[in-house]
Amino acid sequence: MIEFKKVRKVYPNGTVGLDNINLTIHPGEFVIIVGLSGAGKSTLLRSINRLHEISEGEILIDGKSITAAKGAGLRRMRRDIGMIFQNFNLVKRVSVLRNVLSGRVGYHSTLRTLLGLWPKKDVEIALEALSRVNIREKAYARADELSGGQQQRVSIARALAQEAKIILADEPVASLDPLTTRQVMDDLKRINQELGITTIVNLHFLDLAREYGTRIIGLRAGKLVFDGPVEEATDDVFSEIYGRKIKKDELLGDVEEA
Amino acid sequence: MAAETKQIKTPSKLRFTIIFLVMAVLYVFSWRGVEADIGSLIEGWPYIRDLITGMWPPNWKYFERILDPMLETLRIAIIATTFGAILSIPFTLLASRNVFPNTWVTNSARSFLNFVRTIPDLLLAGIFVALLGIGPVAGVAAMTVFTFGIITKLAYESVETIDPGPLESMTAVGANKWQFIAFAVVPQALPAFVAYVLYAFEICVRAAAILGLVGAGGIGIMLSETLETFQYQKMATIVLFTLVIVIVIDSISSRIREKLL
Numbered sequence: 001m002i003e004f005k006k007v008r009k010v011y012p013n014g015t016v017g018l019d020n021i022n023l024t025i026h027p028g029e030f031v032i033i034v035g036l037s038g039a040g041k042s043t044l045l046r047s048i049n050r051l052h053e054i055s056e057g058e059i060l061i062d063g064k065s066i067t068a069a070k071g072a073g074l075r076r077m078r079r080d081i082g083m084i085f086q087n088f089n090l091v092k093r094v095s096v097l098r099n100v101l102s103g104r105v106g107y108h109s110t111l112r113t114l115l116g117l118w119p120k121k122d123v124e125i126a127l128e129a130l131s132r133v134n135i136r137e138k139a140y141a142r143a144d145e146l147s148g149g150q151q152q153r154v155s156i157a158r159a160l161a162q163e164a165k166i167i168l169a170d171e172p173v174a175s176l177d178p179l180t181t182r183q184v185m186d187d188l189k190r191i192n193q194e195l196g197i198t199t200i201v202n203l204h205f206l207d208l209a210r211e212y213g214t215r216i217i218g219l220r221a222g223k224l225v226f227d228g229p230v231e232e233a234t235d236d237v238f239s240e241i242y243g244r245k246i247k248k249d250e251l252l253g254d255v256e257e258a
Numbered sequence: 259m260a261a262e263t264k265q266i267k268t269p270s271k272l273r274f275t276i277i278f279l280v281m282a283v284l285y286v287f288s289w290r291g292v293e294a295d296i297g298s299l300i301e302g303w304p305y306i307r308d309l310i311t312g313m314w315p316p317n318w319k320y321f322e323r324i325l326d327p328m329l330e331t332l333r334i335a336i337i338a339t340t341f342g343a344i345l346s347i348p349f350t351l352l353a354s355r356n357v358f359p360n361t362w363v364t365n366s367a368r369s370f371l372n373f374v375r376t377i378p379d380l381l382l383a384g385i386f387v388a389l390l391g392i393g394p395v396a397g398v399a400a401m402t403v404f405t406f407g408i409i410t411k412l413a414y415e416s417v418e419t420i421d422p423g424p425l426e427s428m429t430a431v432g433a434n435k436w437q438f439i440a441f442a443v444v445p446q447a448l449p450a451f452v453a454y455v456l457y458a459f460e461i462c463v464r465a466a467a468i469l470g471l472v473g474a475g476g477i478g479i480m481l482s483e484t485l486e487t488f489q490y491q492k493m494a495t496i497v498l499f500t501l502v503i504v505i506v507i508d509s510i511s512s513r514i515r516e517k518l519l
Contacts (some may be wrong), residue, residue, distance in 0.1 A: 049430055078432035089423035091445045102441045106432035114440045155427070162431055 002048060002166065002198070007057035009222070014191055017043040018054065019222040027165075028196045032091065032203050032213035036242055040162035040222040041202040045168050047079045048072065048200070061166070079106030082159025082197075084169040084188075088151040091197055093206070096154050099143050100126040103162035122161075129160035133187050149180030156187055160195075167191070169201040173208070178252055179204075185212050205252040206238050312490035313405030313497075320492040321499065324480055328499060331476035334397040335466045339459040341398070342405030346413060349406075350451075353414040356425060358445055371414075375407040379465045383474040401466055405458040412454040413447070420446040450519045456511040464509055467500050
């Protein structure tokens with residue numbers, strides 16, 4: 001369970017990134033955060049694992065404050081939170097397997113990970129994670145030999161190998177074409193359903209939000225302006241979140257399955 | 259329309275003029291200071307001619323004598339570059355702002371590096387000869403500090419240009435500083451680092467060739483000996499041999515560097 005309590009974020013230049021956010025996300029939910037760029041979607045997501053610091057308030061994960069966590073305690077909490085980025089954030093020059101295994105550094109001693117002495121079980125976990133996103137055969141390829149969609153699946157596998165309880169996905173499909181977009185979203189949804197991992201995704205395609213989410217959160221200028229089940233998120237609601245009519249490019253549109 | 263054209267300012271020529279004037283003053287100042295005089299170059303021509311004709315033909319038999327000192331120079335360069343490279347790793351990381359966001363750490367590391375790099379190589383050699391005595395050990399010590407300065411400077415600047423994405427994802431998975439460095443920094447920075455070590459080795463061979471002038475071992479001692487005793491033919495052999503060695507090393511290492519980057 002993730003709880004936001006009176007969370008406020010003010011950037012050094014005075015811009016308010018998050019304004020009095022109170023929010024509870026339950027285990028197993030598939031939450032999609034929508035809003036214009038600059039509305040605070042990314043700030044909200046990154047404040048959960050403290051890639052961004054908040055100015056006021058507190059964020060609790062399973063009852064423990066990550067806001068107050070320090071050093072090893074913070075790292076231990078981050079270990080349980082997987083993150084997927086718009087630009088995949090893989091090390092391009094090394095193998096897919098090593099990228100996936102890097103998700104497991106929090107489980108072992110520094111020396112062991114530095115020397116690359118992964119227990120057999122960890123390699124199995126990593127390969128299993130790759131199987132789950134259907135790219136096990138690419139385990140020994142260099143990460144930059146893979147297409148964008150495949151690289152994003154590697155980063156999903158990294159979060160799986162991490163045995164995360166929560167997955168945060170920050171615009172995971174923004175640099176993908178429509179077909180691979182669906183494959184990646186399908187993977188995230190399947191993992192959410194099969195493993196019960198709480199998943200929070202930032203998206204700017206509204207039809208995707210409706211198709212995949214179970215709960216929609218709307219942000220506008222750092223304020224929470226909508227929070228409800230996907231059924232309640234009508235076109236009018238989206239217009240409200242955006243403060244204007246929905247444009248065509250905010251919809252992914254239909255894609256013929258290959 | 260009139261208002262629009264007013265807003266677009268023509269770039270000022272003042273800056274260019276000032277830079278030009280400063281450069282001109284600097285040149286005149288330097289010229290005067292060293293009393294450079296084309297006339298003396300012409301007057302000195304007979305001596306230059308004597309030197310060049312005296313060097314020809316090079317004394318090929320002397321080659322045997324200089325082979326060992328030349329090998330010593332190369333050994334000094336190899337050992338010193340290796341030590342310098344190893345020493346530079348921690349300092350490269352400490353000086354990189356994307357690895358250590360704490361400016362106190364990076365600024366102290368950089369101040370130290372700036373200090374090290376201000377010491378000329380021959381002065382370093384002189385200091386170590388005084389400390390460790392005449393011989394190649396002093397040369398190795400001096401060249402270690404010298405290559406350390408070069409490699410660290412180039413390496414931390416390239417570490418700061420690596421893709422921040424993997425750094426972010428390693429933070430997100432809960433990696434500690436060592437793991438962060440090993441999994442996100444090293445694989446991205448390694449090719450450039452190896453290239454800079456090779457580049458430093460090239461410079462080191464050239465610098466090590468003159469170390470003997472202050473008694474720090476290698477071919478340099480033969481060079482100063484032959485020069486002082488007017489044995490120009492022998493000196494020519496040394497100069498040509500050094501030239502060949504440097505060209506061979508440069509071409510091999512630049513070819514490897516091209517492949518790495």
